[in-house]
Amino acid sequence: MCGRLSQYRGIHDFVAALGMPGAVVNNVGDQPLGRYNAAPTKQLALFHIANDTLYADPVTWGWRPHWATDRAAPINARVEKVAHGPFFRQIWPHRAICPVDNWFEWVDEGGPNKQPYLIRHRNRSPILCASIGQLPGQDRSEHQGFVIITADSEGGMVDIHDRRPVVLAPDLAREWLDPATPKERAEHMALQQGEAEEAFEWFKVSTAVGNVRNYGQELIEPV
Template sequence: MCGRFANPLSLEQMRQAFHIAGRAPDWLPSWNIAPRQPVAVVRRHPASLDLRLDLLLWGLVPNWAHDMGRQPINARAETVATSGMFRAAFRSRRCLVPATAYYEWQAGPSPRQPWAFARRDGKPLALAAVWESWEYEGDILRSFAIVTTQANAATRSIHERMPVIIDDKDRDVWFGAPPAIAEHLLAPAPVEMLRAWRVGTRVNKVGHDGPDLLTPLAEDRLQE
């Protein structure tokens, strides 16, 4: 699963990296973004097709829900196109979540060892996600779930799942292609895309934040 990530990018950095048009919401950089928090998400405007940056709640509430109830933070790539929870969103409401790194916890004795994963080339990660709009008593809540897939050969020793990462060249397909075509993007990231390193357990607590959360414990790297 993907249950925590970092996005300390400024609004201007996200504008440039994702070609954002129009106004953007206030955004406070964070190195420890957790579920049930408002998150900067890139969506395509249905009329202009411009990319917009909005704040959405992490934890999807489908538009048919009677209450907030379950709020899944992840959607499995294997079933996102067919699941009753996600298929409508996958059909017409795909989005991207900007991040500079994501965290996973390695199985073992408590406290489990957290690892950080980021692109080797230093570019922001574009995490595949789907979003929904839910109305209750006149108020509208927009929320999302990150799509995950099986881990690649370089990361599965840490965790069996990883977020789907959409490469720059595939963004138009992700936003605009029919589901049957977009499904081809739901694959593990190439082994050479990511680097990984151990970080301290301060990241385990949602209240902790700051760039030190990404400081390596040592010069550990996954062997490719």
């Protein structure tokens, strides 16, 4: 998965997609988020549950443990290793959902520049990405941040990129967020129950999306 996505709807649209109509502690505001070209190290809206309450908080995209000073903070975690490897061991229990409208990938099609593609749900509904992180209100010995869990692509999506986010249907996303869900069940969901390739569509978009200084709505239009 490439490191660029869109998160432009309002947080209440994402709450509705998640199917949790109760009260939410909203720390990201009520206006549309308006991020058409969000990049790593930026703060994105993230859902998590604490004290039986759903929170929407701005959290930095990217995380590494304090001892990993020899590398940049990863933005993604491979589903095959995330539950058992030492790098993410501390945050594996801290599950979250990153709601997005779409993400971008770049493909070498033989031209002078790689061609960006936008990937979204066929029905245009929000995409609920399984994530983990060091979240607000948790251990202050580590800085806040999160990573999106990724899996191998399937079907025609392989032609766009070999990795993609683990996207959960709303009922599974709610179960993922629930602190009472056992770690073993969470691992099974991430490994086996992500949405299939058929749920998505993709198309070419302007190469302007490659510049993080570009952020307008035109970046998500087909070319």
